[in-house]
Amino acid sequence: MAATNAGVAAADSAASSDEAAAKTAQKRYEGLLMVRNKAIKGKGAWYWTHLEPLLVHNTETGLPKAVKLRCTLCDAVFSASNPSRTASEHLKRGTCPNFNSAAKPISSVSPVLVSSSTSPPSASPFNNRKRTTTSPSASGSGSGSLYHAPSRFGIGLIPHQQQQHLKLSGGKEDLGALAMLEDSVKKLKSPKTSPGPTLSKAQIDSAIKFLGDWVYESCGAVSFSSLEHPKFRAFLAQVGLPPVFPREFTGTRLDARFEEAKVESEARIRDAMFFQIASDGWKWKRERESYYDYDDSNSGLVNLSVNLPNGTSLYRRALFVTASAPSKYAEEVMWETITGICGNLVQQCVGIVADRFKAKALKNLENQNHWMVNLTCQYQGFNTLIKDFAKELPLFRTVVQNCLKLANLFNYTSQVRNSFHKYQLQEYGHTWLLRVPAHEFEFGLPVCAMMEDTLSSVRALQLVLMDEPFKMVAIEDQGAREVGDMIRDVGFWNDLEAVHGLVKLVKDMAQEIEAERPLVGQCLPLWDELRAKVKDWCSKFHIAEGVVEKLVERRFKKNYHPAWAAAYILDPLYLVRDTSGKYLPPFKYLTPEQEKDVDRLITRLVARDEAHIALMELMKWRTEGLDPVYAQAVQMKERDPVTGKMRIVNPQSSRLVWETYLTEFKSLGKVAVRLIFLHATSCGFKCNWSLWRWVCAQGHHSRNALNKVQKLIFIAAHSKLERRDFSSDQDKDAELFTLANGEDDVLNDVLVDTSSV
Template sequence: MAATNAGTSVESASADEAAAKTAQKRYEGLLMVRNKAIKGKGAWYWTHLEPLLVHNTETGLPKAVKLRCSLCDAAFSASNPSRTASEHLKRGTCPNFNSAAKPISSIFPVVVPSSSPSSASPFSVQHNHRKRTTTSPSASGSGSGSLYHAPSRFGSGLVPQQPHLVLSGGKEDLGALAMLEDSVKKLKSPKTSPGPALSKAQIDSAIEFLSDWVYESCGSVSFASLEHPKFRAFLSQVGLPAVFPQELTGARLEARFEEAKVESEARIRDAMFFQIASDGWKWNENVNENGKSYDSGLVNLSVNLPNGTSLYRRALFVTASAPSKYAEEVLWETITGICGNLVQQCAGIVADRFKAKALKNLENQNHWMVNLTCQYQGFNSLVKDFAKELPLFRAVVHNCLKLANLFNYTSQVRNSFHKYQLQEYGHTWLLRVPLHEFELGPVYAMMEDTLSSVRALQLVLLDEPFKMVAIEDQGAREVGDMIRDVGFWKDLEAVHGLVKLVKDMAQEIEAERPLVGQCLPLWDDLRAKVKDWCSKFHIAEGVVEKLVERRFKKNYHPAWAAAYILDPLYLVRDTSGKYLPPFKYLTPEQEKDVDKLITRLVARDEAHIALMELMKWRTEGLDPVYAQAVQMKERDPVTGKMRIVNPQSSRLVWETYLTEFKSLGKVAVRLIFLHATSCGFKCNWSLWRWVCARGHHSRTALNKVQKLIFIAAHSKLERRDFSSDQEKDAELFTLANESSKVSTAFVKSGKVLRFQALLH
């Protein structure tokens, strides 16, 4: 054993000596190159870069060679001096290096006696074989013409104006000339003392805010951008050290993740029960870097608490072939991972579109759970129903496709179209065309483009190029007749209005995130708006109403009716002044659903007690003062809409005031807080998809991305910020003319504000 250790020590010593010789040789070589350069026989940057020999603190032997910037004392690897010079000096990373070209007027005038031409400055020497022109003050005006002008006076006598300064190296020499002048100034005047440096505590705090901003941006801010020369220059300018990506993706990321995780789990433990929200069970066609397509779904799992807050749990990468049973297992594992064997803490699940069999199975196996499908997805699915089964919808889409293909892809017609677009609207565009007729987003965009181009489309028909095309093309004649037909525009406006009606309601659902008690009023509101739409455009109500009712039944859950009855927010004042539950707005089937759901959610021996309490609630209701307090509203200063002052009042009334309803109260507090949508936070998923595309080869990277998403989601949900950075950017550019809104959007993140304040 001793012999082995001795042998290892000898080998280590010989390796250190070899490395030391290599470093020493490299150091001496760089010194030789620098000495030659200083004498004018080498690259310019060696005047600012000095080789340093770094020694091993234990052995005292040389171990590495560094380059030190003599202007700012920063140290760099000596492997590529030219690249170091380009990135540190030329690109402005060094705060004390100024390579900007200065006007030649800063060098002139040079006092030259007119009787002694031989004593002229060497900078004024010109190559006689070059063609030159001179610009007199009278010809050039106040600075027009050439970039630099020599002065017209030397000393006290008038002399002819100097010609343009021409250097042997061309325009690139101007930067070198400015550097020479800089060097002269620095030698003549001592360095100015720097301002007060930031303390270590200030630096640590600033970097903490910076790292939080990068984490919470979740891919929108690239880690690699921390190495951008201009960002490095910014950090140096404000007195902060360089921050490397490795610092933010290592221990600091782990610590920040643990902090967010501990806080999240503590909040869940404090709550008596929770709801699981799951979105992303939908598939998108993607292409990886090898050009191979694959189907992927990103499933987000979060936790809704009774106090109205939401907490992120995890993200899951799922393939399109995943069966309903797999979704069921994922949801159940999430529940048990949160509360272990105390699964009664999970009041239910809300999930977006996938096979509803998983939700139904879990609900049947656990009588205390209420598992709902997402209302946002339900409204979006209704638009698809219209697209597939409404004859008017299909006819309008077909006609718009014919029109768009003609005006986009027939050159004579397109040129004429652009001419009139420019005349009428000030800019040109192509009509957006979907890949197929059931791509609702692109289809809706095509309708909008067509409606917004109506004047230009009509003018094209009067243009000679269109008439020539129509003579030879039957399709062009049909499109022309269609544009002239008032019926086409009426039908297009009707279909566009129907889609907009449902899409606007879906967007409001996504923004408001209504609770389960709001579901029945939402669908009643939709029915009323659809009826008004039919009346406005003189369309028979039967087919449209049939599609609405079918989608309602697919999405309906008995919990909608029960929550509507038990939530004090929807109590109605009767003629006697009592505030009673709105049973009169339920159908007989929905009334039965209320009884069935309540008896399912309580223990068997409490079922009859719960029904008796329900009857008492139906006849007595809530004290008018408490009912009015729950239903009190105020105007939102941002949107202008009336909002409930305290959304938590509905649940708190059952827990603190309606204590005589012991069994029914247990159902009410668990039921009325449930969310009816699974819409989670939005972020830039590009980094996640990039890692997932590489599969098992990037498990470490996948783990880091998971933690990054958790940190970002935790922060966004804490701020109740469900929008994406892309949406914010679009809003920013839309409101670019309002400077106050621009500045507010630009520094919206609290981390950026605190980071900015710290630097000041």
């Protein structure tokens, strides 16, 4: 009996062990799969294009047993313990038979090697000559190869034993001159250099065109003068292309590329029945978030673009303005942009979304043109809410002042700083100073960075208090004693975590708004989501809800437009299924005042003699809704393979249903199709700030230079908007370096989990 129980216990133990190993293997597989997906999108190591994670299952239990890597070029399978090493051994070293024929990234190409059986060690520091390539098979030696260019006379003609005794009148520095002499003799003896790859004229023209497009679309990130860099010239020669000059790319080629993009943009606008103007950049950078203090110039770049009903955006023009630009000037610029696009047919412009001038310029244009719906940018609205919190909540000011005291003591008191660095190195493996904002009460990225640094250094800060140098400083310095008591106080850390949590909550939503670019119908759900998150935050940190909710509601009212409620009701994406199976508009989620806003807006947007018809159709829409099949088709979602979020399969279906299926709603349909496509943010093209600084430095005096910059911005913006790329090159570079460390962290987590089983 005891033996039977022991057997059962052993079986249970084995089963438990198998399940734990299966969970670990599954986690490793998912981690590697996530890293590979990001790498394929251009945000990770090059070798993931050729290596694919495989999950191996136990044939008996069916549970995941191990994770392998499969080479997609030759189908070979390897261990997944070290992908980087697998790539080096299998791909870089030529083990894979198919890798040489595939396109290799530059980073994976090994340096050119040549045979060097007679290369003296002393010659390498002075050998600046052009290197030639000799394959190992041609060298006649199976030994290792080094970087070396064989000499033709001088050192090369002298036996190795005599080289050590060679004496030149100028000493060792004569070796460099000797190398130059050898090169001159070589050119005289063999004036024809070995030709590179031969390209046809059509291939050269195509390559130069692609090069020009890349330079233009970088919009200043790639300097024109870098085209004359010797290394870049050498690269062009190596691939068989002639040298290029900056003037080639700033003259007729730039003009032709601009005309091409402009013609394409105008053709798309003509094809659309109506459009929305988006204007970003009016909100002065020091008024935005104080996140981007690139320079102290008093000029800003205003971008004007066009949003079309099919979801695409087209760039219109860039405008350089001063920080003191009045509302009337902005109103004139926006109206000139509208008339410049559609002439006298101004009703083609359904509305404007801008990051400033809601109360004046936008409202005036809307009052003068009853068919227009002018909105304020929700990205700016959420960021301004953070400033409201910082200004109105005493908790914010207290936390910022306390963090400043702490940072100034630990950064600028040498004994404390040395002790702090010692424990940082011990706990985190590296040292850093706590970032301090230039302006104490200008709440923005520098203040957030200071709070993040403080939170991430909590263990080192606590250890410093027990160190002798800090105790000595605290005896003489009252401020140091106060900081020490503050660090020991749990309340300080709770308050810091609360403020940081609220800022991060709103910032994350703002960044998601910037990335997703929601339409006007999504505004009410977004603010409802924010209210719910703020309420949870108050409950978590035991903060009174009244003051915080009051600030949220005040900002909501400043941003609110009746079009929010109308689009929310008319967009089939937000229809709600009732108990009878019908899909009806979500009127129950509106306040009584918002319901009135829907009626008032619809009657304003239609002709006066159609107002009563539109309201009757609205009542019919309220009671009958949409056919369940069409409603489900509009609301169908799928998981995004990159982000993992659920997304609408066809975002255009909301508008298309009104145009093709709901044709019985003659008046209401006209309002719906012109309303539900409107964007709720003005975020769009991000100009490279180096170019922006250059324009400001010129003082706008060079008309020709400013014209070229305008064309360059238009080409870059047109290309980015066509690719729906709304990020900046600086953001991508920062993300790339972050991912370089993050990928290692994911792999390390996977390996740690494996070893712990």
